[in-house]
Amino acid sequence: MWDGRLLRVDAREQAMINEEHRPEIGESFPVHAYYSDNQKVRIHSRIHYHSYYELVLVCHGNCDLMVHYELNAMVAGDMAVLPDKSIHSSFCPPGEDTQVLVVQFMPDFVYNGTLDTVDSRYMAAFFNSLRMKRHALFQTGEDLAMLQDLIWKLLREYQEKRMGYTVYLRAYIGMIIAYLIRRLFRNEEELINYLRDYHRIEEAVSFIEKNHREAITLAMAANQANLTYNYFSTIFHKITGHTFTEYLNLIRVREFERIMLGGGNSVSEAATAAGFDNISNFNRVYRNLRKSSPTQVIQGLRVAKS
Amino acid sequence: MWDGRLLRVDAREQAMINEEHRPEIGESFPVHAYYSDNQKVRIHSRIHYHSYYELVLVCHGNCDLMVHYELNAMVAGDMAVLPDKSIHSSFCPPGEDTQVLVVQFMPDFVYNGTLDTVDSRYMAAFFNSLRMKRHALFQTGEDLAMLQDLIWKLLREYQEKRMGYTVYLRAYIGMIIAYLIRRLFRNEEELINYLRDYHRIEEAVSFIEKNHREAITLAMAANQANLTYNYFSTIFHKITGHTFTEYLNLIRVREFERIMLGGGNSVSEAATAAGFDNISNFNRVYRNLRKSSPTQVIQGLRVAKS
Incomplete structure (x- = not known):
């Protein structure tokens, strides 16, 4: 279904890909939401990226989502979360009865990384892990009805634009993120460990990105992070989802x-x-x-x- | 029920009144919530104030709430919102079957006045009008069930303290504030006018507070605000709830x-x-x-x- 042109691409290559421009989303208005029914308007987007986060909840039918060279066959009840700058496209054959709810938001609408608040560690873990994974896919199972209800309410506020609606938008997006944090991490300990490992690996990742033209080795990257070979190797895979090589x-x-x-x-x-x-x-x-x-x-x- | 000692008091006099100290609420942890059943633990607080906002929802029975020399007889379905530094006390006769849900939060947990975001004007209108009124009382009517459900969920998150719960706390408090904004202002126009008048009157109010020892007049305060006598008189009453005199x-x-x-x-x-x-x-x-x-x-x- 996807041809060889659908590449895993990083930030430096994004100039090749079309950036999607939505006049209503950006610094001046940080949220956008819509419902799409493939029988009315075909669900089919070209390969693109944008500066906002995107949540896609498949309510009915199925839809293919390509993210960074990986194809995800999504079915009803699946929810995809795409971080900013994630290269992706979606595809659903004409006539198929697929219904999706989509929420797009600028990360700084819900999380100001410079302020240290009681929810900072949860927000940091959510945004860091999404960016490192490039996307996350969840089966919502028995939570589907609750999530659909939440996103429909958000969508209604977004469309009606009644006085005070942005306060509701922020609260609804906060609810969805709180739910997702519990799907991404099982407990406080796991989350704290994740953040610790993330910060330990962060520097080594940028070392690799700067020095990939040289004959660098795992031992060098581990040394850069002041970690033992074995420990570095383990957490590198845990955080990036890849081995060092x-x-x-x-x-x-x-x-x-x-x-x-x-x-x-x-x-x-x-x-x-x-x-x-x-x-x-x-x-x-x-x-x-x-x-x-x-x-x-x-x-x-x-x-x-x- | 209230004796002459229950005075309307302003910030300068607050040193006389007991400040309530909750170890768990403040800059390090900005939220506190509880449920109280008067048959188990008597609902009766001495005159006090604190640096956080407080919401009191009467779920069953009735309860008297004194705020700044004014007595409010609250019944089931009533909700009181008290801004920070509001001097108040509550009273419910022993044995009466009164149940209340209480949420306390630091205003800067939900609103950072220094950042200009899409919800700033709503938040500013909410916090400014509450501080100027010193308290607000709502009959929740058919919204009672929805609000009870919301606060119970908040309370459960607060008590269980599961991973990510502070993200939920912020979202639930956001939902309650969004609801209250629509109770305080009927529409966007009313809210925008309120903020405009608030900012026009702000300077005149501080002029009165600085110069009350002199023989100041409405004409002088109006002049200070660069407004005509009649217009100043009208919006002064609208914003402060009092005539100039x-x-x-x-x-x-x-x-x-x-x-x-x-x-x-x-x-x-x-x-x-x-x-x-x-x-x-x-x-x-x-x-x-x-x-x-x-x-x-x-x-x-x-x-x-x-």
Whole structure:
């Protein structure tokens, strides 16, 4: 269903992808919400990203959601949460009776990272883990009715725009986030540990992103974070969802694509510049990640860019 | 039921009244909530004040609430909202089957006055009007069940203290405030006009509070606010709930009491220092406001202070 052009893309590559502009969402008005019925208006968005968070609750039918090269087949009761800058698209065949509720909001509408308040650690854990995961998918199960009710109320306030409605919008979004925090973390201990590990790994992640062109190793990144090899390896996977090698390869592949799209002509030169030590290793890694050859993907990206 | 000691008191006099200390509410933890059943624990608080806002919802029975010298006989379905620094006490005869839900919160938990957000004007109108009124009383009518449900959920989160509960507390308090904003103001226009008038009158109010010892007049205060005599007179009453003369007399009576409690011995000297031009005018005004003679009230306050 998805072709090779649907790439896992990071912030540096986002200039290629269409940024979705909603005049009503942004700093001046931080919330947007809508209901969509695929039989009336087809649920089908091009690959895009935006600066707001997005929640998609499938109320009926099913819908495919692609996020950063990963396809999620969503069915009724599934809820997707996409952080800001997450590259995604959605697809639902015409005529299918799919109904979705969507809420979009700027993160700073509900969480001001600079103030230390009693809910800061919960909010920090929610936003940090979403950004690191790039998306989260939940089966709402018996909570579906409650969530639908909550989002319908939010939607009604959003549409009616009666006096004081923004106070309700903030409260409803707070309720949804509170629910999601309990889905993301089982208890206080798990959440506290997550935040501790997140902060320990944060610096190592930026070390990798800065030095991926060099022959860096897990030992070097662990040293950077002042952690033992084994402990670093464990929490790196826990926080990023990838092993160190996978993560490094992902960064290098993206750098390779960036070079090629920036006018590069030689695959082997671009691969070397991105940090790959030999071309056969590069080809193996690339096919493994992109399920397609470098030449095919780059062609596809050039088409998407033009 | 209330004796002459229950005075309308302003911030300068609050040192006389007991400040209620709750270890769990303040900057470190900004919310407190409880349910009280008068048959188990008598609902009866001494005259006190605190730095947090308080909501009292009478779920069953009745309860008397004294706020700043005014007695409110509350019955099931009534909800009182008391701003910070509001001097109050509550009374319910022993054995009466009265049940109340109480929520207390620091205003800055839900509203940061320094940030300009899409809900700022609603929050500003809510907090400003409450502070100016000193309290507000609502009949919840058919909303009682909804409000009870909301506060019970808040209370359960507060008591269970499960992971992420402070996010729920903030959201529930936001929902209650959103409801109250619609009870305080009928529509956007009324709210915008309120805020405009509030800001116009703000300076004149502080002018009166600074210059009440002088022979100030409505014309002078209107001039201070750059408003015409008639317009100033109208919005002054709308915002403060008092005519200019009533308000000036209130300030002067409080100043008189402050002087007497600060060691003053001569009623006439204290009255003159507070801004009253002659003693017979002072006596008439005082009895009218306090329903008691200056000597009786001062004796009562001295007892309360000791």
